Amino acid sequence: MEINGKVAVVTGSSSGVGEATAKLLASLGAAVVVNYFRGAESGQRVVDEIQAAGGSAIAVQADTRSDADCRKLIQAAVDEFGHLEILVNNAGMTHFIAHDDLESVTDEVWDDIIGANLRGVFNCTRAAAPHMRAAGEGAVVNVSSVAGAGGGGSCIPYAASKAGVNVITKSLARVLGPEIRINTIAPGFIEGRWLRGGLGEDTYEAGRQRLGETAPLRGVATPETCADAIVALIERNVFVTGQTITVDGGATL
Numbered sequence: 001m002e003i004n005g006k007v008a009v010v011t012g013s014s015s016g017v018g019e020a021t022a023k024l025l026a027s028l029g030a031a032v033v034v035n036y037f038r039g040a041e042s043g044q045r046v047v048d049e050i051q052a053a054g055g056s057a058i059a060v061q062a063d064t065r066s067d068a069d070c071r072k073l074i075q076a077a078v079d080e081f082g083h084l085e086i087l088v089n090n091a092g093m094t095h096f097i098a099h100d101d102l103e104s105v106t107d108e109v110w111d112d113i114i115g116a117n118l119r120g121v122f123n124c125t126r127a128a129a130p131h132m133r134a135a136g137e138g139a140v141v142n143v144s145s146v147a148g149a150g151g152g153g154s155c156i157p158y159a160a161s162k163a164g165v166n167v168i169t170k171s172l173a174r175v176l177g178p179e180i181r182i183n184t185i186a187p188g189f190i191e192g193r194w195l196r197g198g199l200g201e202d203t204y205e206a207g208r209q210r211l212g213e214t215a216p217l218r219g220v221a222t223p224e225t226c227a228d229a230i231v232a233l234i235e236r237n238v239f240v241t242g243q244t245i246t247v248d249g250g251a252t253l
Contacts, residue, residue, distance in 0.1 A: 001139055003235055004029030007081040009074060011035045011064055011124060012091030014042035016192050017143060020223035021088050021230050022046060026055030028231070030086060033077040034059045037091070056081075064091040064120030065112070074127040084131040086234055089124055089142040089165075092117040096198045097155035110157050117161035118168065125172060129180060138180035139234040142169055143226070144244060146188045146252050154198060162186070166244045173242030181241040183233045188248030189220040216250030 003025060013022040014036035023046070026032045032050060034057055036043035043059035050057040058080055062073035077084050093116045097104045121142050132138025147153025148162030169184045176182055189195065189211055196204045211220045229247045233240065246252060 001085065001137060001235055001238065003086070003231070006030045006085040007033075007077055007083055008086035008088065009033040009035065009077050009084065009124070009128065010088040010090060011062075011073070011120065012037070013088075014039040014046055014059075016194055017187070017190065017223045017226045017230075018088070018090040019046050020227035021090065022057065023050060023053075023055075024224075024227045024231050025086065025088075025234075026050040026057055027053065028235070029055075031056040031081045033057070033073070033080070035062055035064075035073055035091065037061070037063050064089075064124060065115030067119075067123045070120060070123035071127045074124065074131065078131050083135045084128055085135050085138050087124060087128045087132075087138070087140045088230055089121040089140065091120055092143065092161075094154040094158040094198070099156055102156075105155065105157060109155070113155075113157040113161050114164075117158070118164040121165055122168060122172075125176075125182065129176060133179050136179065138176075140172075140176075140180065140182040141230045141233050142182070142184040143230070144169075144184045144186040146186050146246060146248055148186060148244075149246075150252060169244060170242045177241060181233075181238070183237070183240060183242070184244040185226060185229045185233070186244050186246045186248075187221045187226050188246070188251050190226065191220050191222045211249070211251055214251070215248070216253065219249050220251075221247050221249065 012018040062069040144165040147159040
């Protein structure tokens with residue numbers, strides 16, 4: 001897909017992987033909808049930086065746990081730019097709960113995580129699909145995690161939600177083709193403040209150092225390397241759909 005001239009929605013793009021992806025798409029000529037949940041200032045900062053670099057972007061608030069908000073987000077892109085070809089389902093959340101602490105996994109925890117990480121992927125993709133078909137082509141990329149394959153990660157519901165993303169990618173690929181491709185990236189440890197804040201400074205640094213010494217590619221993922229993988233699935237891998245690509249420097253081999 002030629003990205004220049006296309007319209008992209010990137011959920012959860014006021015920081016981290018979403019921000020890096022929004023900026024990369026904009027640098028390649030896409031008009032980008034920057035989505036945020038609570039961080040209005042951060043969302044606008046990303047838009048301002050894209051525009052300062054010569055790109056086109058707007059910021060739209062939406063909670064991807066809500067179907068109504070997902071539909072509003074997609075419609076905002078079409079209303080502003082006239083069409084839609086690209087969707088990156090990056091928005092997500094977690095609760096950091098030790099896996100053996102079963103009693104801390106409440107209904108509210110399940111609702112938060114499944115709503116944002118799994119239901120949001122389905123709802124945003126469903127809302128986007130008619131517009132992509134009208135445009136004649138579409139590419140969707142979801143952001144999962146190696147936790148979805150290995151059962152690790154920040155908590156059990158998080159791992160379950162990401163496993164669900166991997167499977168729903170296959171299910172949606174069957175029904176969205178041939179006009180729309182849908183794939184997923186599954187990062188491992190991602191450098192940045194989100195994981196640093198969740199793990200705590202000491203655990204974060206120990207994990208980063210260990211992977212820097214033991215992973216085949218000697219390091220950890222960054223928002224930018226994740227964005228590169230996302231954009232490759234949009235721009236270059238035009239005969240690939242329903243796949244989950246691990247982005248972890250080989251750490252889970």
